[in-house]
Amino acid sequence: MARRITLADVALKAGASKATVSLVLNNRESRISPETSERIRVAAQELGYTPNPAAQTLRTGKTQTLAFISDEVLTTRFASAMIHGILEVAESHDQMILMAETEHSPQRWQKSLASMKNRQVDGFILGLMRARNLQKVDIPLNQPAVVVNGKAQGIASILPDEHRAGQQAVEYLVAHGHKKIALIGRPPAGSSEHATMNIPRRMAGIDDAMRTAGLGFSAEYQEVLWEGEAGYLGALAVLEQAPDISAVIAANDRIAFGVYRAFQERGISVPEDISVISFDDEELASYMHPGLTTLRLPYAQMGQAATQILMQEDPANLISGVRSEGNEVLIPMPLIERDSVKTL
Structure with a gap:
């Protein structure tokens, strides 16, 4: 096994002391001449020198390692985007990521925190x-932390800007001439099953934009489970309530998939007869025919923002449209235009 190249090896090759080599390779302030610094860096590169992580940790108290602990993120369809965003920023700062999945077990959550x-x-x-x-959240006060897609007291929080996304969906339909609009997927009042803090924000944004436009919904179908069946049954219900609707807002893409199916069975063409707009931009949205116009959940950008905050950087430097409210960092949900909305 090849011997590890040490500071002493670099010092010998560069004709400098170990202390001088350490100062140069660790980018520490000194009065070392540019010529000597360059000679040391060339020697280190030619020898293939890499810093000893253990020694660096002892010297700086930093391990260059961040922990990512999730409840079920790693096993979902959105995992790759969020992890890619985390790794992208981490790599640019020479940080390693340790990951743990707890599958909603409080015991595993506490064990993962302790292990990290x-x-x-x-x-x-x-x-x-x-x-x-x-x-x-049992994290030492001297260690920085951030929550992605959630909140915790005293900790920075990264969330999708759901309120603004709800507004955008309505504004987009109104800009295309739609006034007779149906909503499918609002949870019934008081329902808590499968609820997240994002759902009320999405609905509030939709309602605010409707009021601003001076409109009310021509028809609504309420549902807690946001799956295809809800969209199918909801589409049939709103057609019965208001046969003259020109557009449907689906609470998510899976609901929109069911809406498409119901319309197809009734001989209703999207968007020629009724337009459809949705949220999340799941993979199926681009494969639906016609392609579904939707507002994308920005998981990659949420991962980027989380890592930037730990690196004491402003997410707005990398992500346009970021808003901050208290300790919340709100990441915009971009509108993905496809072919499901028609101009009247």
């Missing part, structure tokens, strides 16, 4: 699949 603390990670990213408040 024992490994002396430099910061924590806590990822949630269903946006909610974390009641207790």
Whole structure:
């Protein structure tokens, strides 16, 4: 096995002291001449020198490692985007990511936190699949942490800007001449099953934009489970309530899929007869015919923002349209235009 190249090897090759080599390779302030610095860097590159992580940790107290602990993010369809965003920023700062999945087990969550603390990670990213408040987060006060798709007292929170997305969906339909609009998927009042803190925000944005436009919904279908069957039954219901609707807002893409199916069975063409707009931009949205216009959940950007905050950077430097409200960082949901909305 090849011997590890040390600072002493670089010092010998560059004709400098170990202390001087350490100062140069660790980018520490000094009065070392540019010529000597360049000679040391060339020697280190030619020898293939890489820093000793253990020695760096002892010297700086930093492990160059961040923890990502999630409830079920790693096993969902959105995982790759969020993880890609985290890794992209982490790599640019020479940070490694340790990941743990808890599958909603409080015991596994606490065990993962303890394990990461024992490994002396430099910061924590806590990822949630269903946006909610974390009641207790057992993280030392001197270690930075951020929650992605959720909230916790005293910790920075990264959330999709659902209120603005709801407004955009209505504004887009109104800009295309639609006034007779149906909504499919509003949860019934008081329902809590499968609820997340994002759903009320999405609905509030929709309602605010409707009021601003001076409109009311021609028909509504309420549902808690946002799956295809809800869209199918909802489409039939709103057609019965208001046969002259020109557009449907579906609460998510899976509901929109059911809406498409119901319309197809009734001989109703999208968008020639009725336009459809939705939320989330799941993979199926681009394969539906016609392609579904929807507002994308920005999981990659949420991962980027979380890591930037741990690196003490402003997410607005990388992501346009970011808003901050208190300790919440709201990431815009971009409108993905396809072919499901017609101009009247």
